[in-house]
Amino acid sequence: MSEIIKILNNKDYTIENVARLISENDSKLRNTLQTKSQKIIFEAGSNFHNSEKRIQISNYCSANCSFCESRIDNNKLNRFRLNREEIIEEAVTAYKSGYESILIHSGYDDFYNTDRIAYILYSIKKKTKLKITLSLGLRKKNEYKKWKIAGADAYFLTFVTKNIELYKLSNSLGTFEKRVEHINELKSIGYSVGTGSILGLQNETVNAIAEDIVFAKNIDANFIGFCKYNNNAVENILGDELANRSVEVAQIVIPKVNVGLYNF
Numbered sequence: 001m002s003e004i005i006k007i008l009n010n011k012d013y014t015i016e017n018v019a020r021l022i023s024e025n026d027s028k029l030r031n032t033l034q035t036k037s038q039k040i041i042f043e044a045g046s047n048f049h050n051s052e053k054r055i056q057i058s059n060y061c062s063a064n065c066s067f068c069e070s071r072i073d074n075n076k077l078n079r080f081r082l083n084r085e086e087i088i089e090e091a092v093t094a095y096k097s098g099y100e101s102i103l104i105h106s107g108y109d110d111f112y113n114t115d116r117i118a119y120i121l122y123s124i125k126k127k128t129k130l131k132i133t134l135s136l137g138l139r140k141k142n143e144y145k146k147w148k149i150a151g152a153d154a155y156f157l158t159f160v161t162k163n164i165e166l167y168k169l170s171n172s173l174g175t176f177e178k179r180v181e182h183i184n185e186l187k188s189i190g191y192s193v194g195t196g197s198i199l200g201l202q203n204e205t206v207n208a209i210a211e212d213i214v215f216a217k218n219i220d221a222n223f224i225g226f227c228k229y230n231n232n233a234v235e236n237i238l239g240d241e242l243a244n245r246s247v248e249v250a251q252i253v254i255p256k257v258n259v260g261l262y263n264f
């Protein structure tokens with residue numbers, strides 16, 4: 001019996017074994033992994049946010065994450081920002097087109113203060129039955145509370161990476177520990193919480209991704225999303241291929257919740 005089949009049969013998902021699953025290049029075994037992942041999705045009866053519309057409300061950002069084109073230092077980017085009415089209109093259009101949920105996403109843009117976001121949430125909820133997920137980064141705890149009251153259902157906050165060195169290189173705001181603290185705070189407020197890591201970090205390794213997957217399994221989130229930012233090759237696996245493999249393996253390791261990919 002191959003080592004891969006043994007790992008799957010025994011559900012022996014150590015970091016080392018998860019890295020082994022991601023790195024496997026034999027086409028038959030890759031096919032086995034893909035089929036197993038799809039079976040889990042099929043049996044759960046839903047796909048990752050398959051009826052979710054993503055609305056990016058701004059690409060202004062005061063942060064400077066090294067992997068992201070919206071970083072403040074990127075002066076080649078054309079910036080945009082939707083106003084309140086435009087966001088509400090986009091949400092209503094999505095609802096009328098059959099979407100069941102939306103993801104409202106932005107970097108750190110001070111224009112969207114607590115009240116502005118609350119107004120948007122309240123207005124969308126008044127006009128639609130959409131489930132609303134927010135992805136607005138690390139915010140103040142009282143903001144999370146106000147937005148929950150105003151109608152937000154879920155919050156997506158990445159932990160970036162479990163690896164401390166990679167976290168430092170990513171130049172992401174806050175610390176890994178602070179992000180975990182906020183994820184737990186969001187849960188305690190009553191949000192459905194999604195988290196995951198960034199794919200495409202400088203110096204990333206398959207082992208680091210495996211560590212993220214094992215960490216994500218234990219954080220008890222309601223959904224897991226990996227964010228893919230570029231097409232770096234990692235240990236000879238190209239960006240798209242690596243992202244697909246990581247999501248497939250993560251879905252096998254974490255069968256209880258939906259695992260998916262956000263492309264940025």
Ligand code: SF4
Nearest residue numbers: 061063065068071107
């Ligand atoms: S990843 Fe988010 S917080 Fe970081 S620069 Fe990009 S938009 Fe800003």
